[in-house]
Amino acid sequence: xxxxxxxxxxxxxxxxxxxxxxxxxxxxxxxxxxxxxxxxxxxxxxxxxxxxxxxxxxxxxxxxxxxxxxxxxxxxxxxxxxxxxxxxxxxxxxxxxxxxxxxxxxxxxxxxxxxxxxxxxxxxxxxxxxxxxxxxxxxxxxxxxxxxxxxxxxxxxxxxxxxxxxxxxxxxxxxxxxxxxxxxxxxxxxxxxxxxxxxxxxxxxxxxxxxxxxxxxxxxxxxxxxxxxxxxxxxxxxxxxxxxxxxxxxxxxxxxxxxxxxxxxxxxxxx
Amino acid sequence: xxxxxxxxxxxxxxxxxxxxxxxxxxxxxxxxxxxxxxxxxxxxxxxxxxxxxxxxxxxxxxxxxxxxxxxxxxxxxxxxxxxxxxxxxxxxxxxxxxxxxxxxxxxxxxxxxxxxxxxxxxxxxxxxxxxxxxxxxxxxxxxxxxxxxxxxxxxxxxxxxxxxxxxxxxxxxxxxxxxxxxxxxxxxxxxxxxxxxxxxxxxxxxxxxxxxxxxxxxxxxxxxxxxxxxxxxxxxxxxxxxxxxxxxxxxxxxxxxxxxxxxxxxxxxxxxxxxxxxxxxxxxxxxxxxxxxxxxxxxxxxxxxxxxxxxxxxxxxxxxxxxxxxxxxxxxxxxxxxxxxxxxxxxxxxxxxxxxxxxxxxxxxxxxxxxxxxxx
Amino acid sequence: xxxxxxxxxxxxxxxxxxxxxxxxxxxxxxxxxxxxxxxxxxxxxxxxxxxxxxxxxxxxxxxxxxxxxxxxxxxxxxxxxxxxxxxxxxxxxxxxxxxxxxxxxxxxxxxxxxxxxxxxxxxxxxxxxxxxxxxxxxxxxxxxxxxxxxxxxxxxxxxxxxxxxxxxxxxxxxxxxxxxxxxxxxxxxxxxxxxxxxxxxxxxxxxxxxxxxxxxxxxxxxxxxxxxxxxxxxxxxxxxxxxxxxxxxxxxxxxxxxxxxxxxxxxxxxxxxxxxxxxxxxxxxxxx
Numbered sequence: 061x062x063x064x065x066x067x068x069x070x071x072x073x074x075x076x077x078x079x080x081x082x083x084x085x086x087x088x089x090x091x092x093x094x095x096x097x098x099x100x101x102x103x104x105x106x107x108x109x110x111x112x113x114x115x116x117x118x119x120x121x122x123x124x125x126x127x128x129x130x131x132x133x134x135x136x137x138x139x140x141x142x143x144x145x146x147x148x149x150x151x152x153x154x155x156x157x158x159x160x161x162x163x164x165x166x167x168x169x170x171x172x173x174x175x176x177x178x179x180x181x182x183x184x185x186x187x188x189x190x191x192x193x194x195x196x197x198x199x200x201x202x203x204x205x206x207x208x209x210x211x212x213x214x215x216x217x218x219x220x221x222x223x224x225x226x227x228x229x230x231x232x233x234x235x236x237x238x239x240x241x242x243x244x245x246x247x248x249x250x251x252x253x254x255x256x257x258x259x260x261x262x263x264x265x266x267x268x269x270x271x272x273x274x275x276x277x278x279x280x281x282x283x284x285x286x287x288x289x290x291x292x293x294x295x296x297x298x299x300x301x302x303x304x305x306x307x308x309x310x311x312x313x314x315x316x317x318x319x320x321x322x323x324x325x326x327x328x329x330x331x
Numbered sequence: 332x333x334x335x336x337x338x339x340x341x342x343x344x345x346x347x348x349x350x351x352x353x354x355x356x357x358x359x360x361x362x363x364x365x366x367x368x369x370x371x372x373x374x375x376x377x378x379x380x381x382x383x384x385x386x387x388x389x390x391x392x393x394x395x396x397x398x399x400x401x402x403x404x405x406x407x408x409x410x411x412x413x414x415x416x417x418x419x420x421x422x423x424x425x426x427x428x429x430x431x432x433x434x435x436x437x438x439x440x441x442x443x444x445x446x447x448x449x450x451x452x453x454x455x456x457x458x459x460x461x462x463x464x465x466x467x468x469x470x471x472x473x474x475x476x477x478x479x480x481x482x483x484x485x486x487x488x489x490x491x492x493x494x495x496x497x498x499x500x501x502x503x504x505x506x507x508x509x510x511x512x513x514x515x516x517x518x519x520x521x522x523x524x525x526x527x528x529x530x531x532x533x534x535x536x537x538x539x540x541x542x543x544x545x546x547x548x549x550x551x552x553x554x555x556x557x558x559x560x561x562x563x564x565x566x567x568x569x570x571x572x573x574x575x576x577x578x579x580x581x582x583x584x585x586x587x588x589x590x591x592x593x594x595x596x597x598x599x600x601x602x603x604x605x606x607x608x609x610x611x612x613x614x615x616x617x618x619x620x621x622x623x624x625x626x627x628x629x630x631x632x633x634x635x636x637x638x639x640x641x642x643x644x645x646x647x648x649x650x651x652x653x654x655x656x657x658x659x660x661x662x663x664x665x666x667x668x669x670x671x672x673x674x675x676x677x678x679x680x681x682x683x684x685x686x687x688x689x690x691x692x693x694x695x696x697x698x699x700x701x702x703x704x705x706x707x
Numbered sequence: 708x709x710x711x712x713x714x715x716x717x718x719x720x721x722x723x724x725x726x727x728x729x730x731x732x733x734x735x736x737x738x739x740x741x742x743x744x745x746x747x748x749x750x751x752x753x754x755x756x757x758x759x760x761x762x763x764x765x766x767x768x769x770x771x772x773x774x775x776x777x778x779x780x781x782x783x784x785x786x787x788x789x790x791x792x793x794x795x796x797x798x799x800x801x802x803x804x805x806x807x808x809x810x811x812x813x814x815x816x817x818x819x820x821x822x823x824x825x826x827x828x829x830x831x832x833x834x835x836x837x838x839x840x841x842x843x844x845x846x847x848x849x850x851x852x853x854x855x856x857x858x859x860x861x862x863x864x865x866x867x868x869x870x871x872x873x874x875x876x877x878x879x880x881x882x883x884x885x886x887x888x889x890x891x892x893x894x895x896x897x898x899x900x901x902x903x904x905x906x907x908x909x910x911x912x913x914x915x916x917x918x919x920x921x922x923x924x925x926x927x928x929x930x931x932x933x934x935x936x937x938x939x940x941x942x943x944x945x946x947x948x949x950x951x952x953x954x955x956x957x958x959x960x961x962x963x964x965x966x967x968x969x970x971x972x973x974x975x976x977x978x979x980x981x982x983x984x985x986x987x988x989x990x991x992x993x994x995x
Binding site: 158222224225227228229230231232233234238242243246247249 | 350389390391410411412416417418420421422424425426427428437438441442485489
């Protein structure tokens with residue numbers, strides 16, 4: 061047993077080494093956010109922290125505006141997703157038909173279509189409908205691309221609710237909407253909340269449609285950060301400050317939704 | 332009071348397969364009349380259609396054909412909430428995120444009753460079921476028996492015309508089951524509302540029902556009060572289903588003997604002269620296959636009556652199960668196993684031979700082909 | 708529940724997804740067969756396979772195709788090999804494993820534009836980047852990653868982003884490996900390496916397959932990282948199919964050719980999707 065204990069030490073060291081190396085860029089961004097622009101270019105871990113980069117980001121750019129866009133789009137599309145997905149998942153979980161499984165699979169397969177395949181029609185359609193650079197346009201797109209995940213995850217959580225409870229509600233006089241609102245959703249709330257967090261993360265980080273369909277007015281943080289890539293915009297401390305604010309809350313959400321991530325992104329193929 | 336009678340006419344339930352074609356008929360055209368205020372038990376082995384029938388009465392299952400009337404009104408297309416019914420589910424089906432109070436109040440809340448009305452109705456029901464101390468607890472903190480009472484309370488609060496029970500006691504331990512049985516029977520005595528109760532346990536059926544409807548494979552085998560079912564089973568299935576230990580059923584033929592008709596079982600080892608009361612009915616069955624039925628409790632060491640006795644059967648004890656007040660004996664007569672019930676504390680050992688008298692007043696004959704009783 | 712209500716519950720989802728699938732795709736297919744250039748709005752007409760031909764002959768096309776495949780292949784190899792090793796490593800209990808896991812999966816939640824810029828500037832920058840400082844510290848001259856090895860740089864960024872995903876999936880799968888199976892092998896005298904190849908790896912086969920397919924589908928459309936760091940350059944060194952479609956369609960406004968490229972991407976994705984859906988169907992059936 062001696063060897064296994066020393067082995068466990070070794071695994072621990074290597075494991076932590078890898079973790080630190082992988083996490084280091086994020087750690088570095090976090091530190092640099094609190095440095096002055098001057099200090100940002102030095103690799104030193106010792107520095108006097110300051111909030112001036114954060115101030116600059118808020119003063120010199122419309123950070124709040126972009127952040128609000130990200131928030132509106134993420135929350136709006138997630139809410140819309142669930143409004144459409146929950147009734148469908150209810151029907152599939154409690155009143156499945158012979159076609160239910162294949163319908164589910166088909167829905168999941170819509171997520172396998174590469175975005176470039178429909179970039180141009182969507183761009184042109186949005187252009188003629190005046191939806192370019194609009195928050196609602198992105199909300200619409202994100203609702204569509206996240207709908208399969210919302211339906212799939214809700215479906216799996218609903219399957220764990222005994223149908224007798226919904227029947228009891230029906231006998232008590234609850235129509236379908238009442239059953240869903242008063243009984244089903246409260247019971248499936250933990251799973252639905254984690255799925256909601258997952259969808260918020262996916263919407264927040266989405267960088268294909270947001271870059272191509274927005275420019276200034278409706279641009280979320282993904283686009284705003286990309287603007288730091290132009291030669292004039294190369295300020296590392298500010299980039300770090302802006303990035304830290306954009307990334308930190310999402311990272312925490314991600315830590316909370318590990319399980320949903322696995323199930324949601326592999327469509328249940330791995331549990 | 333409102334009419335809680337239930338009339339079922341030619342009720343059929345067929346399930347379609349994935350192509351929409353009829354695949355499986357769970358209920359094959361049954362007729363049943365349940366009187367207002369009656370406690371009717373639907374009993375039978377699993378798959379007999381009793382739960383499907385109950386769910387069709389509730390409105391949770393669609394009706395393929397036939398009609399169901401509640402209180403004189405056809406309810407085929409009426410939603411469960413408008414049928415005047417309340418249901419107690421097998422697994423209680425309580426709302427886990429609501430307190431006991433909220434569970435019972437839910438239906439009233441949906442019906443938009445006033446807060447005061449709701450509070451009155453719920454506290455009244457809670458008092459009656461001894462739940463008033465538990466109103467603010469959630470279901471997972473309650474015991475099985477308490478949960479069942481909450482399910483009952485939820486049903487009572489609806490003030491229904493008909494109570495429907497779907498095997499409510501099968502998830503309880505034996506002691507709790509007896510307690511809840513009496514609770515439900517007491518409830519029925521107080522409320523006098525129609526109650527339709529589904530179970531697979533014939534003891535439950537016999538102790539609780541005013542009348543019992545025995546079902547099998549989607550058909551009704553017999554509907555009668557408990558004693559009638561016990562004394563006068565109409566067919567082999569009911570005879571073997573009701574009564575524990577079950578009736579001894581022996582295959583054999585009717586033969587003519589020197590002094591009348593006799594039953595000879597298929598091994599030839601068990602020969603019993605038929606009592607005179609049955610002779611005229613058995614006459615057409617000479618040479619044909621019949622089933623001879625005798626309940627374990629009708630075999631005893633001493634003759635029970637003069638009429639119809641014959642010389643005792645000598646059998647060897649294979650196994651004796653002492654239950655205290657009585658002993659169940661598994662006996663061998665030739666190649667045949669007979670079960671007998673022996674009242675008394677006498678010691679019975681395997682290997683012993685006993686001589687048992689058969690009470691011929693209580694034996695039954697059944698047509699082997701149709702399963703029906705031979706009494707006409 | 709009555710039939711019409713049933714369909715009504717499902718209808719919005721099915722309808723919306725159906726429209727989302729069919730309408731834009733049909734339009735892309737249509738565009739790929741006509742002459743459509745926003746800069747020359749007067750030019751109409753059926754183009755047959757001309758767009759596809761032009762695409763093929765476009766000097767950027769074949770490199771873009773090669774880049775796409777190289778990118779996907781490299782990221783797959785890095786993430787799966789490292790992900791598997793990491794998953795095996797983390798399967799052992801060690802102090803603070805849960806926290807370490809959080810650190811390992813963190814990169815997946817960083818938005819692509821942030822990852823790209825942080826890597827390009829703060830890590831890989833040939834003068835002020837962390838790697839440059841490290842090189843200086845050991846007396847070497849730093850490498851100008853994006854200048855000399857643009858593709859490798861992009862692959863580095865993508866691998867960093869996707870390694871957590873592969874790790875998480877494989878780690879989840881490894882945790883489901885029956886402990887007893889492993890103990891039986893130990894008793895049979897299996898050495899760790901044999902254990903890995905004969906027990907762990909076969910068990911992971913399915914998860915690895917799923918990771919390959921899902922990563923492929925997402926990597927086919929990699930865009931933001933390239934857009935933010937290299938804009939496809941230098942030249943066409945880091946242009947992949949997705950970026951090519953973007954540059955043809957939204958920069959050069961040749962909708963026809965861009966659509967042809969888009970269709971190609973769809974076809975490639977469909978090949979992978981076909982196999983993925985088969986696996987999903989099997990797992991769905993296994994659950995019902």
